[in-house]
Amino acid sequence: MSDINNSFFYKNLKDAVSNLSDYPEEEEYRNFIFNGEYLNPIAQLVYEYNKILLHYTDLHGQSFPFSKRDDFKRVLERLYDEINSQTIDDIDAIKSIIVHLDLELGIEVYFTSTLSKLVEKQIDFVDYNEYASFDYDELAKHYSYGGRGKNPS
């Protein structure tokens, strides 16, 4: 338990949840106004992907152990493909994965309504170390079925 409490991910999660306002949808709307213009949903994903990529490259990613760095690189490559595909199958799964990566890297969560919904649904948040294999599909499955990749139904 002490490991969990000391984890960077859980500290970021705790901070992000405590910073959630009573109106996360409005907060999220404000987060995506750039130069007076509200970004469309795809542009929001692109913005978030690039924000994560820049932080991963410039800051935290450099200090990751090789295997973790490699796992994150693969997740980011897949995220890029998903966002740039002409038909996005599950935008909520993509947003959840983006929120997860924000928390892993310790950067501000912009999809606050997604975070709020995950908290309301009592999703079992677990960090990188607790995944048997940390990849895009595993993350998507995790956030689709409520935790640890298991379907609660």
Next chain:
Amino acid sequence: MGEEILKKINNNNYKIVNELIDLIIEENIKSEEELKEYQDNLFKIDGKLMNHEEEIDYCVKTILSTPASEGLFFLDMQEVINFKENVNSLSIEEKNKRVIIIYSLMNLDMMLPYDAYKLIMSNNL
């Protein structure tokens, strides 16, 4: 450098912003000067650099000789066709901007990243 580009994102340029940030990370480009050098080197033939207008014309010829058929949305296809039909009547500035957009629509590798950067940073893209 990436952070300042990202701040200029909008509903029209987000794909180009994405490509540009990907490129500067991939090529480890740290400054405007390095980006200019990178672009110029793309057009270096036998050690000789092209001037800016020649760079743009090279890209125009590539667009004209590349079929825009597969995987394009109807409106994007219209944009490409319209460019091909009217390119000769465009000013060099307009040609430059449209080349950057059409390259992105056609999923061609970015050849004018420095120009894209300058247009994005000056809110012209």
